[in-house]
Amino acid sequence: MTSADVARVAGVSRATVSYVLNDTPHQTISAATRTRVLDAAAGLGYAPSAAARALRTGRSDVVLCLLPDWPIGPEIGTLLGNLSTELARSGLTFVAHPGSRADRPITDLWKAITPAAVLAFTDFSAAEVGAMRAAGVALVVGLLGRELEIPQQHVGRLQAGHLTAAGHTALGYAYPDDERVRIFAEPRLRGARSGFPDLSVRVVPLNPEAAAVAVRQWREEGVTGVCAYNDEVAMAVLAGMRREGLDAPGDLAVIGVDDIPAARLAVPALTTVTTDQAVVAAHLAETVVAEIYDRTLPARELTEVVRVVRRESA
Known part of the structure; x- marks a missing residue:
């Protein structure tokens, strides 16, 4: 099916079909005509060619998100889903590509798609930025540096603050053993240390026996409360x-991050810090759209979307 078929069924010109389907601004097309065109397109199963639109505008409507080699848990999955929904409201298509730079060069990825914008959780080199800008890519964002660093530090501050408000004066930090998540773990640790510089940091694998060793060491040091990197840790x-015959929060208070579904099922139920990923996604989508269309947004730190969920463990 072509736009000519849509025009014939709707009884309008091909130009009118183009204006309606591309939502071209500043056109005096009546609501009735617009409805006829949309109904005709839907009835024929017609969709505008993304390739043709890219040739006409010089870029596609795709926003390419480059994910590092991460374990994609509930929080990241929720963020990506919300971001896709928010960008779709602005007529943009969200594509996420997981994997490390060693798997495939970044240049190959964006050249294959010619995106309107590129989002990434790690910084680009000056050469990479220059190449994308020269090709007309409207946005290059290092999400952690520009949008997530401050909220992640705030997470750590909230954890330590919750424990100290409960009377704990000797705190530990349960650091993950997965190097892939250091991009989140480091700012969270910095945030916890900002109000509690004497934090006792220990790597805690997702293994009961290894975790028991860290628990024994904290107890020997007089630690009474532990901030964990996330809920799994x-x-x-x-x-x-439990291996040591200890109970939370009486022997050791524990607070996590993310509020994954299993946090409510833990014994005891896990106190944690949660982030409203819908608000984060809406802000990131606004940033993308603003950059694509050369608009200015006011600065925002997003710390207000992070809060403690109080349960039994701390």
Whole structure:
């Protein structure tokens, strides 16, 4: 099917079909005509050619998100889903590509798609930025540096603040053993240390026996409360405590991050820090659209979307 077929069924010109389907601004097309065109296109199963639109405008409507080699858990999955929905409201198509730069060069990825924007959780080199800008890519964002660093530090501050407000004066930090998540773990640790510089940091694998070793060491140091990198690591600490015959929060208070579904099922139920990923996604989508269309947005730190969920473990 072509736009000529849509025009014939709707009884309008091909130009009118183009204006309606591309939502071209500043056109005086009546609501009735617009409805006829849309109904005709839907009835014929017609969709505008993305390739043709890219040739006409010089770029596609695709927003390419380059994900590092991460374990994609509930929080990242929720963020990506919300971001896709928000960008679709602006007529943009969200494509996420997981994997490390060693798997395929970044240049190959964006050249294959010619995106309107590129989002990434790690910084680009000056040469990479220059090449994308020269090709007309409207946005290059290092998400952690520009949008997520401050909220992630705030997460750590909230964890330590919650424990100190409960009377704990000797705190530990359960650091993950997965190098791939350091991009989140480091700012969270910095945030916790900002109000508690004497934090006792120990790597805690997702293994009860190894976690029990960290628990014993914290107890020997007089630690009474532990900030965990995320809920999975927090539940490893709880498992290690059970191996040692200890209970939370009486022997050791534990607070996680993310509020994954299993946090409510932990024994005891896990106190955690959660982020409203819908708000984060809406802000990121606004940033993308603003950059594509050369608009200016006011600065925003997003710390207000992070909060403590109080349960039994701390």
